[in-house]
Amino acid sequence: MATRLFEGKDHALFYRKYRFSPQEPLKKVIFSYLDEKVSSFQLAVDVGCGSGQCTHLLAPRFDKVIGTDISEAQIEEANRAPHPPNVSFLAAPAEKMPVEDHSVDLVTAFTAAHWFDLPSFMTEVERALKPAGCVILTSNTLDMTLHYGDCSEKLTQIFTEVRLLVSVTQRLGIIKVQRVTDDYEEIFNALPFQDKKRITDIIDKVPMTVAELMGYIQSFSSYQTFLKARPEAAKSRLQNVEKRILETIGVSSHETRLEFWNRQVCVLGCRSS
Template sequence: MATRLFEEKDHIALYQQFRFSPQQNLLGVIFSYLERKKTNSFQLAVDVGCGSGQSTLVLAKRFEKVVGTDISAAQIKEAKRASHPPNVDYFLCPAEALPFKDSSVDLITAFNAAHWFDAPRFLREVDRVLTPAGCVAVSSYNLEAEVHYKDCSEKLTEIFMELREQFFAYADEKIQRVMNGYKEIFDSLLYQDKKRFIDIVDKVPFSIAGLMGYVESLAMYQTFLKAQPEVAKALLQNTEKRFLEAMGVSSRDTTVELWMKHICILGCKNP
């Protein structure tokens, strides 16, 4: 069964505020693959592990119907509460037991979520619900990001990676799937037509305050925070101070770019 995380009220608020939707370069790879593989109209897409819905919404303009699913009732409640177009809906269910008929779904996506699933059971469900020639796209950003601002990008990236190392010891063991580039999931996907990308880069703008909020939203930081609350809070405060000093600015609203490298697995069901 999928791991249950991101369910506490404060964590959900951070997730909704600071997590970002799938970005342009990643979506370009996914949609280009989809355009090459699909011969039917795009009718139903299902976004599994949708959280509070940021990833689900990017599918709405390309499909007649889009459904986001998640194991967390609190996340689904937040997704339903947020603004969304009429062709988007949200269901509460585990990734390994999707409430869709056999051969009824044109696209399955899982953004930054599949490492939490029971991968073999999830992939069996993918195969069951996909239409002939239906597609699956599973992606995650990896944990090695760069922070860019003027001529101090190298220093900012060094500070950011030092921050990550401080709480990486609190990462769930399933994060190793991300560190391994989702190779386990790729190998378990039995379709002949499949591809794995490990170097898609998107540049995400963040204020310094927003970047600290993004870090707070990470599951491993939340585990660190519960274990050592004062140490965890002081670490973020000190990191923010180091960023501002390195940049030579005083405002935490100053914008930097976070260069995120994505892993992406694409597959097409054998027709």
């Protein structure tokens, strides 16, 4: 069964507001692969879609896009947000897509596949995809750095400290997080297609304000677990991190812009025709 960590309404709200869609380097990989491999652009399914930021990415290329997530709260946020008319969102597990057999041209999962029941999900991918249909599974890695002038090393140290601290409160699904730390090697090996590849050196650079960075931290499942277990400690830790970041940069405004760098991994595969 898939791990369920993103289902609270408050968590879903932070997820929609502060999670970002792929930047140009990752989009280039995705669109180049689509241009090379996909011959039909009728239907794409984005599983584990959360609040839908990445689902929108597929809308200009496909006649119809369905975003699914096991969390009804995430789907409510996705439906509440503006989205193209050819995009719809449904609550459903990744291991049971609401589509007919062999009807899908592309299956995607953005920073989600490591939470799935892999054997069941891969069986479902084979059921859903058309002959020559494709699958693209991407994820943020834990290689995250902050950049601002000559403060980058110190800022990254502060960010890493808070990420590691809140992570120790979350033991549920820790084995599945190892799928991220091994750069999706297990997921690549589980993909039942001969035509497949894995790319591990994509660097996305995301501009964000200090306030947006604090929101991004609050969207972590590990922070939300920490918040539920020790609410005052979690809030105090977040305030302390924000204070240290502003002091390190030497500013007082939460709207000060910095840059968040994250290495992405991407598994791409195509079913035989």
